[in-house]
Amino acid sequence: MSVETTNSQSSGPHPDGGDETLAGEAAVDEGYESPAPTDLAEVAETGPYAPDEAALAAVQEHPERFLDRELSWLRFNQRVLELAEDENLPLLERARFLAIFTSNLDEFFMVRVAGLKRRIATGLAVKAASGMMPREVLESIWRVTAELTQRHARTFADQIVPALAEHDIKLVRWEDLDREEQKECKRLFRDRIFPVLTPLAVDPAHPFPYISGLSLNLAVVLRDPKAGKTHFARVKVPPIFERFVPLGNARFVPLEDVIGAHLKRLFPGLEVVETHTFRVTRNEDLEVEEDDAENLLAALEKELLRRRFGPPVRLEVEESISSAVLELLMGELEVTKDEVFKLPGPLDLRGLHGIADLSREELKFPAFVPTTHSFLAEVESAAPVDVFKAARRHDVLLHHPYDSFATSVQRFIEQAAADPHVLAIKQTLYRTSGDSPIIDALIDAAEVGKQVLVLVEIKARFDEHANIRWARKLEQAGCHVVYGQVGLKTHCKLALVVRDEPDGIRRYVHLGTGNYNPKTSRMYEDLGLITTNTAIAEDVAHLFNNLSGWSRNATYAELLVAPDSVRSGLVERIYHEIEHHRAGREAHIRIKANSVVDEAIIDALYLASREGVPVELLVRGICALRPGVPGLSENIRVRSVLGRFLEHSRVFWFANGGEHEAWIGSADMMHRNLDRRVEVLVRLPGEESRQPVTDLLELAFDDDTSAWELHRDGTWTPNDGGVHLQEKLIESQRRRRA
Missing domain, CATH: 3.30.870.10 (Endonuclease Chain A)
Structure with a gap:
């Protein structure tokens, strides 16, 4: 039995370097925006088709014409939960949907709820387009979230755990372990876990410790048998270990159970009176004043350091927690009763991704292998796809993941990097994978002297660190790296290749709905167009000039x-x-x-x-x-x-x-x-x-x-x-x- 040092708890809502999949991306991707509605009459003034004033008035006077966006998001996550409840789906995929539900809700509180609370506190929140007042929205969020998290916990305990056991995959608690398993866990704790743990006492000389967002923690009540005094301590469950510790024979126990059973090693001479698991969600919304930042990269890096210290917006505790410990946590963390969610253990089911990844293919969706688009492989050949030749014959509409990303978009960039006739490559990067062949191809192109422009969006939420890293690596290779326009995120998906051909310069373009990410392209449904259409290519060339220079041409023929x-x-x-x-x-x-x-x-x-x-x-x-x-x-x-x-x-x-x-x-x-x-x-x-x-x-x-x-x-x-x-x-x- 071993504990792999993988960050199984940190698979966030955006999976560009991790294993998050399916329903969880991009539903929450921005801080709490002003609910002030956009007015159709004002929009219509920019075009020739003005609406009938009476008809528009009848629409805009209609009571409750908008559903509340925050509650609509919670209903979206409810649909994710319903997938976990669906007995027609493969069992390990149902377990994964439980993990996705958790990650989704984490981000919703970190961004949307945190932003709403901030606006209420500063007096900036006004009535939403749905007609609901901010406090009413927040109270509805708490109520619906309480219902959904209880349902989520019941699904795990009453459906998924028993169903897994029927297939000899057993998620057990400490009291369910036999003597040999407990002895093995004791050795594991002694050799690997104990050296990592840092118990933090709370007393007049030791203030209440900072609890990082989304970390799993043990609240420990201790008693000194000699002095008769009671003490409190916090132990953080290390995220570097697997969330569910493998015991062998497809049996797993939560990591906090192993730690909780050996707390006497951490506090020798004291009696462990109570142990409770808790988890805090913090405001992780970034605020960077771009107009005042001479160097956006440096400003963003500084703000990322502050993210860890955002105020709490949610406290999750096991329902067995004592009232005294709960009151202590609420007081020290400054959370209200409404922000406390009591749940059956174990907390933080993001770790179910590790269970869903087990090699039990009969409990997963059948294997699926994307194929090369027919226009890119009109005849069978062992030679690599010639994207340029295919694009000269046809406009190629790609549908991922059914059409292979590797033999289309990735091949497009790699072929452009290696082709001596290619003069320039321009591309936007919003999110990409940790070992991106796209990045490698752009670096190769720059190193052989091609003109390479890369627009890296370093403000892509939760990928800021990764994008800063790639931006610096691209710059060091000789790419021209720009960060877009002040006040705007660059979210468009564009690639432009300029090639010198016998009949003159030809431009090849890819425009897509998804990121240039080979990993997520296997899990995200997206469309993309590869074309040599002259009007589209002209528009894309102008747009790149606008993004990298000072021009603000807002008129395009096909965009x-x-x-x-x-x-x-x-x-x-x-x-x-x-x-x-x-x-x-x-x-x-x-x-x-x-x-x-x-x-x-x-x-x-x-x-x-x-x-x-x-x-x-x-x-x-x-x-x-x-x-x-x-x-x-x-x-x-x-x-x-x-x-x-x-x-x-x-x-x-x-x-x-x-x-x-x-x-x-x-x-x-x-x-x-x-x-x-x-x-x-x-x-x-x-x-x-x-x-x-x-x-x-x-x-x-x-x-x-x-x-x-x-x-x-x-x-x-x-x-x-x-x-x-x-x-x-x-x-x-x-x-x-x-």
Whole structure:
């Protein structure tokens, strides 16, 4: 038996260097933004399609037209929990969904709840677009969270643990161990764990210690048998060890149980009276005043050091905790009764990722291997894919993870780095993996003399340390590294390759909906376009110049670029659909997104619905739009699909009077994306690239496709249509391979 020194507790909500998967990314990615709504009338002033004033007034006067975004997020995490409860899913995948639920909720409190509390404390919080007051939102969050965390704990104890035991995987507590297992744990504690532990006493000479965010801790009450005095101490459970200690024969015990059973070694001569596990969540939202920072890199590094000391926003304790110890923790940590969550142990189930990773393939989703897109491998060959040759023949619409990232996007960059005819490579990097071949290719290109521009977003939440590291490594290799524009995160996914060919300079472009991350590309559903389309390439070249220089050209032929034109461009196209419907032409709107919150876009969709335009939304996470309201949204349908892959692509499809139009890109329908980020949507240039998107949406909205359906009261109910979107796409991919 051994304890591997892996940071199994630190797999955060963003998996770019870790193993977090599926439902947890990007639903929470920004501090608490102002709930002041965007006004559709003001947006319409930037375009020729002004809404009918009476119709708009009727929409905006409708009571409760917006669902609350925070509660909608909690309902999203409830859907993740429902996957863990689904007995039709493989058992180890259900265990993983429990871990994902925990990570998701951690980030929600670290960012969203912390930001809400800060705004309330400073008097900046105003009524939300949903009509709820900030205190009302916070109290609702506490109430719903209490319900969901209890349900989460019951699912673990009553469903997952017994089901695992039936398959000879046993998660046991200390009292369940036999003598030999206890003896082995004693040796393990003595040889490996004890040297790492640091007990911290609390008395007049030792103030209450700082409790780091998300750390697991033991609150220990001790008694001196000679003096008769009682003492308090805190012992941190080291995150460098596995959360569940392997005992052999697929038996595991929580690490805190092993430590708790040997506390006498830490406090010789004292009696251990009580031991309780607790966990603190802190505000981990960053604030960097870019306008005042001469060196953004240095300013961000300084702020990252402060992150560890944010104020507490949640205290999790085992329900067996004594009232005296709980009062002590609440007083020292300055948390209120509402911020305390009493749960059955064990706490912090992020460690279930380690259980889900066990080599029991019969308890997991069937193995899936992506294939090379047919346009990139038109004939079977052992030679590497020639992306340039393929792109000259076709626009290539990629659908990951079904289409291999390695033989398409990664190959594109690697081929560009090695090709002597390539003169320059320009790329944005928002998140990438710890051992990124993309980074290596860009470094190789710079070292052989190519012009390499890399826009690294060092403010990508929870990846700041990694991106600072990559930025410095790229600079040292000779790449031109820039950090985007002050006040904006650069979230768009762009790569531009300039190649000298016999008929002149040709530009090759990749635009995508997901990060340049080979690891997450196997778990995230995303779309990407590789093209030599002249108009698109010209637009992307101008955009890179804007990002690296001083220009602010906001006009593009085939792109919509936030913060200048994504919201207004989409609103204009929604108005187009209204006009088509009035003229008796084909009108239909379909949107696939991670979140739909922006009030102006929602109001435009309400106007379309009132005119009779069918509107269908596929939303993975937050949806503030309220469907099915008579006189407002009876023509709007909202669905959600979760599964083995994280649905991450953003698609905007319009019937456009019969001349169908489709856009893909990086932007969600949220204030942060439309106002505070550089986001890009690209119009798919031809039927060859549009048709796969049309087919995807047809399948997603088919009544026979399983999904959750959103109701007007904000609740979601599963609709088991019998066909799962992702499994159907896997099946189609396997047929193509055969």
